[in-house]
Amino acid sequence: MAANGELYSPLVSDALVILGAAGAVIPIFARFRITPVIGFILVGLLVGPTGLGRLVPSHPWLYHFTISDPEGLDLFAEFGIILLLFSIGLELSFGRLWQMRRQVFGLGSLELLGIGAAITAVLALVGHSLGGALALGLALTLSSTALVLKITSTATPVGRAALAMLLFEDIALVPIIFLLGAIGPNAESGFGAIAGTIALGIAVVAALLIGGRFMLPPLFAQAARTKSPELFLAASLLVVILASLATAAAGLSPIVGALIAGLLIAETEYHVEVEHITEPFKGLALGVFLITVGMSIDFAVVAQNLVAILVATVGVIALKALVTGLLLRVMGARRGTAMETGILMSSPSETTLIVLTAATAAQLITPATEQFWQIVTALGLTITPLLALFGRSMGRQLDGALPATSLPDEQEPRAIIVGFGRVGRLVADMLKAHDKPYVAVDSDTDLVTEGKHQGYVVTFGDAARGSALDRLGANNATAVILTMDEPVSTQRLVRKLRGEYPDLPIIVRARDTTHAAELYRAGASQAVPETLESSLQLSEAVLVDLGVPMGPVIASIHEKRDELRIKLMEEGGLTEKPSLRSSSLRERPA
DSSP, X not given: OOTTOOOSOHHHHHHHHHHHHHHHHHHHHHHTTOOHHHHHHHHHHHHSTTTGGGGTTTOGGGGGGSOSOGGGGHHHHHHHHHHHHHHHHHHHHHHHHXXXXXXXXXXXXXXXXXXXXXXXHHHHHTTOOHHHHHHHHHHHHOOOHHHHHHHSOTTSHHHHHHHHHHHHHHHHHHHHXXXXXXXXXXXXOOHHHHHHHHHHHHHHHHHHHHHHHHHHHHHHHHHHHTTOHHHXXXXXXXXXXXXXXXXXXXXXOHHHHHHHHHHHHHTSTTHHHHHHHHHHHHXXXXXXXXXXXXXXXXXXXXXXXXXXXXXXXXXXXXXXXXXXXXXXXXXXXXXXXXXXXXXXXXXXXXXXXXXXXXXXXXXXXXXXXXXXXXXXXXXXXXXXXXXXXXXXXXXXXXXXXXXXXXXXXXXOOOEEEXXXXXXXXXXXXXHHHTTOOEEEEESOHHHHHHHHHTTOOEEEOOTTSTTHHHHTTGGGOSEEEEOOSOHHHHHHHHHHHHHHOTTOXXXXXXXXXXXXXXXXXXXXXXXXXXXXXXXXXXXXXXXXXXXXXHXXXXXXXXXXXXXXXXXXXXXXXXXXXXXXXXXXXXXXXX
């Protein structure tokens, strides 16, 4: 035991505090349907060196409930942001990014330049030097990728606009840092260094894009064949880390490499499974980042400059919201979308802290000025979820009853086929023959690869684990068809889907009549026993060969099928007719 009553090393003690915070914050805030973002920042305030950490010398037992090495968490916090950008890349794909090029380089550049110029002008008028005002203007212009994309969905107009601006800001981060170094009073590197770094960065990015297209599919195919989630996770993290290290070595931000890694994997059939399997790590690492944000707030400095901090925070938020909203209106966005996006993007960013550090190193601002704006940034990050709720409410009032963030996904509602073996492929053929959109998912990489080569819409994923079906759009699906020959996992998946989506039509392949009754009991809309269908097909063939006309044969087969199905439902404890439980593959209302 150490002198201060330390039972564990600082690293172990800090890890226990973080895990305990995650175990308490996430369920408590989820219970009240509040984003855990605020909870993690408040935990950072409480357990940081300016919170309970101040009392450790006089109360050594508090050591076990505080963070003893805030700087040691920086690496984990950065890893959380890297995984967040990686997940953004998984959602995008190169096709979608190309479609967004006008928004990224048009809206994104206008937003950065417009807000940066406005904040720079205001700060210069209140007494800052031109170089200091420019540094602060560029820093405060940046918005939080980590929080904004956690709050909104990139499938909505608000999310797409925010994503475009955030992507440009992330791309511009490195040139901004180099610019501050070049204009500093003791600058050693000029614009030649910037051009050299950009050229090297372009070469590294091109190498990643070319190499990734050839190397990633066989890598993930091999990992998928092992049926080992651990190996699949290791391959995913390896790709992210190597891409991030490559761009960092070239002088770019590691988040650029993470984004590229996500984009490359998004082009493969494994992106759904990769996104699912890395989700827990992203959430925990992002929580660590938010804790470090809370720890950066010094209560003593806040108390001494409370009025100035509040005025600065409100001023930055109001100015950013106004400029962003006006730009979106000029580019044709609806009033509600412009209002909500402007407010959502109005708080400073985690990257603001990076630019502030670079500005201080370049001697453009003093350490005291840096600390003041760090507190403003931390306060802005803390209230970002509240700003999002306020913006959503304002957008709803401007656009009427339908909030901008609840608009349906652009993706057309489609059927989801789980399992792409013999049965799943036949179902896909019939849906395609009748022009019904679908997507199939299977955990067998060979089936997926073969299906894609033959023109089927199929992706890799393990539907039995996690939220793979959610990511494929189960909330908007016309139906989910389960074709796997695994009775136990099928029944478990039916129960899970029925609990999450009460109105979703679920059509299931059953092994026999007993299994079908169990599936109805679990919540299936239709359960089709293979033994029953083979008996009916055999009866149909016999009747036709005996000379019975095809019309009456088909009618009697359908009648017998409905009769047996109702009997199976009754055995499963259900009384309503199948036609009332399932909308089959009819289009669901938007």
